[in-house]
Amino acid sequence: MVKHFDEELQDLNNQILKMGAFAEEAIFKSIESLRERDRNKALEVINNDKLIDELELVIDEKCLDLIARHQPMAGDLRFITTGMKINAELERIIDIAVDICQRVSEIADKPLLKPLVDIPRLASVAQGMVKMAIDSFVKRDIQTAKKIMLLDSDADNLRNAIQKELIEDYMVKDGQTAPRAVPLLLIARFLERICDHATNIAEDVIYMVEAKVVKHHPEELK
C-alpha cells in the first residue's frame, strides 16, 4: 500500500518523538548513574549509542526520500529540513549523555566529592528543555519554543554556580580534590550544552514556523 504524504509526515513526527524519548532517557540515566555511582548503568547508555546512530541515519534517509519523492512545497519542505536538523541535535544530545557516562565510569569507585544537589537540578532543567523542544516541533508551537529560550539563561547561571563552587570551595582550598572535582565540573558543562542543543531546536522551530507564515502570508508583515 502506498502511503499518503501526510501519513509519511506523521511517521517522521513519530520517529523524531522516538529519538527525543531516547534523548530524555539517556540524560536521566546518565545522572542516575552518577548519583548511584553505578558503572553498569553508565555502560548501558554508552552501549546504546550505536543504536541511536542507526536511528539517526534512518530518519535522515527518510527525510531525503520524502523530499526526493514528493517534492514538497515551501512549508512542508521546511518542516522536513527542520526535522533533519532536530534529528542531528538529538543525536548530539545523546552523545553528550554518553560523555557524562564516560566521566561517571572514571569516578565510579571513588567517593563523591560532595552531595549532589545542583547537578541533578541542572539535569532536570536539561531534560525538561529537551522534552519541551520536541513538543514545540511536533506541535509547531512557537510559544513553547520561546519559553525554552528563556530557560537557557537559568541553565547558564546554574552551570556557572556549580563551576565557581568546585573551583573556589574545593580545588583552591585543597588541590587533592581536583581529580574528583574536574569530572563534576565537566558534567555540569555537558548538561549546559544539552540545554544549548535544546535551545538550537527551539530556534529552528521558531524559524520554521515564522518563515512559513512569512512565505504563506506576506501581507501579515506589512
Next chain:
Amino acid sequence: MVKHFDEELQDLNNQILKMGAFAEEAIFKSIESLRERDRNKALEVINNDKLIDELELVIDEKCLDLIARHQPMAGDLRFITTGMKINAELERIIDIAVDICQRVSEIADKPLLKPLVDIPRLASVAQGMVKMAIDSFVKRDIQTAKKIMLLDSDADNLRNAIQKELIEDYMVKDGQTAPRAVPLLLIARFLERICDHATNIAEDVIYMVEAKVVKHHPEELK
C-alpha cells in the same frame, strides 16, 4: 539573468568555502589571543559571531531555495543537504572559537600558568582538520575525508595529555593554580570538540559520496 543549476551549486560551494575560511580564521585568532593574552583580539572573534550567524542563515536559505526550485535528483539533493549539515557544523566550530575567546578574556590579565606548547599544537591540528574537511566536501574527495577520521584520535590523545598535566602537575600540587588551570583545560577540550566537528563533516562527506555511488551505480555493489 537566470542562473543555471550548476552555477548555483558553484555559488553554494563558494559560500561554504567562505564559511570554512571564517572558521579557520576564528580558530587561529582565538589561539593568538590566548598566546598574546590580547583581550581585544579575543573580542574581535566574539563580535564577529553575529555576521557568521547571518551567513549561516543565508546558506541555509540558499539550500532550501535550490531544493524547492530545482527539485534536484538523488546525487545533487544529497550534495545540497550535506551542504546544510556542513554549514551547521562550521557555525558550531566558530561558536567554539568564541567560547575559547571568552575564556581568554577571563584570564587575559593574569600571568599564563605555563608556557603554551601543546595547546597551540592541538589548535593547529584542529585548524588543519577543518581545512581538510572543507576541501573534502568541495572536491567530494573521500580519501581526504578518511584521513581526517584518523587524525581525530591524535587530537583526543593530545587533549588527554594536556588535561592530565593540568590536573596532576598543577592543580593537585597547588590548588591555587585552579582558577588559571581550569580555563586552559576547557580550551583544550574546546579544541578537541572542533576536531570532532571536522570529523562529523568528514563522515557526512563519506556518506554523501558513497550513498551517491550506490544510488547511481548499484551494479558496483554486486
